[in-house]
Amino acid sequence: MKLLYKFNLVFILVGAIGSAGAGLIARDMLQQQARDEVLNTGRLLIDTALAVRGYTAGQITSLLQSQLEQNFHPQAVPSYSATEVHKALSVRYPDYSYKEATINPTNLRDKAEGWEVDIVQKFKQEPKLEEYIGVRESSSTGRALYVARPLRVGSPACLACHSSVEAAPKSLIEKYGPANGFGWQLNEVVGAQVVQVPMELPLKRADAALRLLLTSMLGVFVAVGIVLNLMIWWFVVRPVTRLATLADRVSQGELDAPAFDRGSRDEIGLLAAAFARMRTSVNKAMKLLEQG
Ligand code: HEC
Structure with a gap:
């Protein structure tokens, strides 16, 4: 020869083996990077929701306390403000979503759907689990990564509105009805914050x-x-x-x-x-x- x-x-043999190896490693790295980027966005969104909740609980709830007797203003509820802020965000970012998915919610828009119920059950079964991450395919937005954190009844103060119809403020019952959002126990996991971040674009970029x-x-x-x-x-x-x-x-x-x-x-x-x-x-x- x-x-x-x-x-x-x-030369061609070594080149082909080398490029195949480098290509596989690079593909894994780029996909991992894309996933990390999406995950960071998800965590940022959840932490934003927590910050809004904290702001409402710390600065707004007490302001509206006196009006609770006559009129129930949901603006005083941390969960409401976090959900509303993300609803406003979703106007510009329609593929992103935030939900306080709850098994037995006060406001039915927070009701957990099938796959969300599974996540809440997981948090109920594993009390030490603080975050759960997964990927799901949705028909409207394509592949999305979700980040979920448990929603716990962390203080006896929550029970003023979520324990029983009798204990809850009348104005709350007038607004939301007596059917749901009650019977919660102290320290019980009642739902999960679930954020969904679209993955298609970062994966395409990778x-x-x-x-x-x-x-x-x-x-x-x-x-x-x-x-x-x-x-x-x-x-x-x-x-x-x-x-x-x-x-x-x-x-x-x-x-x-x-x-x-x-x-x-x-x-x-x-x-x-x-x-x-x-x-x-x-x-x-x-x-x-x-x-x-
Ligand atoms: C003053 C009454 C009141 C108190 C106190 C209160 N909540 Fe709520 N909570 C509500 C109302 C009303 C809603 C529904 C808000 C809406 O329309 O989105 C709600 C909604 C929620 C939701 C979303 C699911 C749902 O039920 O719609 C969670 C989770 C939640 N509350 C947890 C808590 C926790 C945890 C505490 C204690 C730190 C707490 N709440 C204290 C009135 C209250």
């Missing part, structure tokens, strides 16, 4: 980055291949072929064949010089033989 064929075979990486790797590979081929041809194949042709001619008795110019001082130059010396010795020996 010719030298260049051998070289190209090894794919595009991978394609760019692979194409540029292929470009570099082809360019290096061409340059190496030219170099091997110029520095090795061409001079060796010329030397071989010359050796052929000399061996067939053509003693006056032109000398091989040995311009370079590399290994091929050394070979040419050695060949020239051998040729001179052979010539001398022939002359001696002829004279004899």
